[in-house]
Amino acid sequence: MFQDRAEIHVHAGRGGDGSLHFRREKHVPRGGPDGGDGGPGGDLVLLADPDLRDLSAFRAKQRFKAGSGEPGRGALKHGATGETVELRVPVGTQVLDEDEQVIADLATPGARVIAARGGRPGRGNKRFASPTRRAPRFAETGLPGEEATLDLRLKLLADAALAGLPNAGKSSLLTRISNAKPKVADYPFTTLAPILGTVDAPDGTRQLTVADVPGLIEGASEGVGLGHEFLAHLERANLLLHVIDSSEDDAVERFATIDRELAAYGADLENRPQAIVLNKIDLLVEPPSFDLEDDRIVRVFRVSCATGAGIDELRRALFELCPPQQSPEPSKDGLVDFLVYRPRAGGRRFRILRTDQGFRISGEVPEDEEELAAALKAAGARKGDEVEVDGEVLEVQ
Ligand SMILES: Nc1nc2c(ncn2[C@@H]2O[C@H](COP(=O)(O)OP(=O)(O)OP(=O)(O)O)[C@@H](O)[C@H]2O)c(=O)[nH]1
Numbered sequence: 251m252f253q254d255r256a257e258i259h260v261h262a263g264r265g266g267d268g269s270l271h272f273r274r275e276k277h278v279p280r281g282g283p284d285g286g287d288g289g290p291g292g293d294l295v296l297l298a299d300p301d302l303r304d305l306s307a308f309r310a311k312q313r314f315k316a317g318s319g320e321p322g323r324g325a326l327k328h329g330a331t332g333e334t335v336e337l338r339v340p341v342g343t344q345v346l347d348e349d350e351q352v353i354a355d356l357a358t359p360g361a362r363v364i365a366a367r368g369g370r371p372g373r374g375n376k377r378f379a380s381p382t383r384r385a386p387r388f389a390e391t392g393l394p395g396e397e398a399t400l401d402l403r404l405k406l407l408a409d410a411a412l413a414g415l416p417n418a419g420k421s422s423l424l425t426r427i428s429n430a431k432p433k434v435a436d437y438p439f440t441t442l443a444p445i446l447g448t449v450d451a452p453d454g455t456r457q458l459t460v461a462d463v464p465g466l467i468e469g470a471s472e473g474v475g476l477g478h479e480f481l482a483h484l485e486r487a488n489l490l491l492h493v494i495d496s497s498e499d500d501a502v503e504r505f506a507t508i509d510r511e512l513a514a515y516g517a518d519l520e521n522r523p524q525a526i527v528l529n530k531i532d533l534l535v536e537p538p539s540f541d542l543e544d545d546r547i548v549r550v551f552r553v554s555c556a557t558g559a560g561i562d563e564l565r566r567a568l569f570e571l572c573p574p575q576q577s578p579e580p581s582k583d584g585l586v587d588f589l590v591y592r593p594r595a596g597g598r599r600f601r602i603l604r605t606d607q608g609f610r611i612s613g614e615v616p617e618d619e620e621e622l623a624a625a626l627k628a629a630g631a632r633k634g635d636e637v638e639v640d641g642e643v644l645e646v647q
């Protein structure tokens with residue numbers, strides 16, 4: 251089954267703790283501090299992979315965690331960075347946060363976004379040494395990695411998309427003009443999931459993608475037929491190809507039915523430029539007429555997917571009607587970052603230090619006890635551990 255939505259939970263890696271350590275060597279009775287820093291937590295990254303067609307890979311697994319940074323060690327050894335976890339998604343995937351805000355739009359192959367950033371590492375005690383504090387008996391703990399529940403929504407990227415009533419011949423048209431092999435049959439709702447086809451220019455210099463989606467009927471916006479949720483895949487097409495079975499009466503009226511459903515969907519679909527494809531002309535004696543003055547209609551084609559009449563002309567015209575799209579320049583490393591909006595929690599205003607006794611809080615101590623307890627727990631504090639806050643020693647409850 252084609253899956254155009256998935257909900258996943260991502261958890262970046264925790265930063266490694268700084269090390270609390272003093273140099274120990276023969277003949278050096280009291281060595282200085284030499285605790286190294288922890289390693290940063292691994293990021294959780296989403297990457298647009300052109301080889302993927304949908305989000306069905308996320309049916310089996312929804313929770314993902316990146317690696318934790320390693321703790322620092324003595325002799326100024328810094329901890330290794332936590333392992334980055336990269337999740338591959340199809341090109342055209344939008345990433346939404348819990349408030350339904352789009353935080354990233356992975357619309358080009360190779361686009362990537364850090365969905366959850368790894369936690370900052372803690373600094374080792376060496377970093378806290380100063381002329382007045384030669385032997386710091388504490389080191390900083392690493393911070394937890396970001397965590398988020400994300401909604402992934404695939405919106406196919408196509409130059410043109412087919413729209414029309416069931417049985418109009420949309421899939422037949424895609425079969426005629428592209429490399430795709432959608433199912434074609436003499437009953438409504440043959441197509442159950444969107445499919446993309448690639449159309450080659452007659453001179454071989456360009457390619458276009460065309461999306462075929464399930465047929466629409468009156469009331470689709472209220473869920474009749476297959477509903478209109480598949481129209482999300484029309485949202486990013488520059489041109490709609492409205493296919494109409496011209497062997498039936500009243501093509502203009504059937505055009506209006508689909509037009510109403512496009513308008514009911516929203517997203518301004520009804521104002522997209524449209525080309526009308528009057529199909530099945532092989533069943534008519536006279537070429538069909540289509541008397542409608544409408545600024546949105548850029549061309550009217552008369553074709554037969556059965557005999558191939560008019561198809562070459564339509565294919566050629568498609569390349570005129572869909573000018574090449576400007577794709578954003580990839581950055582030097584070949585990756586395109588598509589960061590639309592990224593809320594980031596403000597950094598903490600306090601630090602948790604590990605001492606040889608237990609823990610110490612420095613900076614602005616949070617008033618909210620729960621916040622402090624959670625932060626201590628994340629730093630590895632257990633029940634009974636001593637915590638020094640503002641010169642007072644408390645015990646973790
Ligand atoms: N005679 C004739 N039949 C056609 C033509 N184009 C398509 N058909 C037939 O019309 C029927 C429906 O074609 P499809 O391509 O499956 O139609 P569709 O619009 O994709 O239908 P849904 O996926 O159900 O929305 C099939 O039996 C096709 O063989 C044509 O130009 N002439």
Ligand SMILES: [Mg+2]
Pocket residue numbers: 420421422432433434440441462463464465
């Ligand atoms: Mg079809």
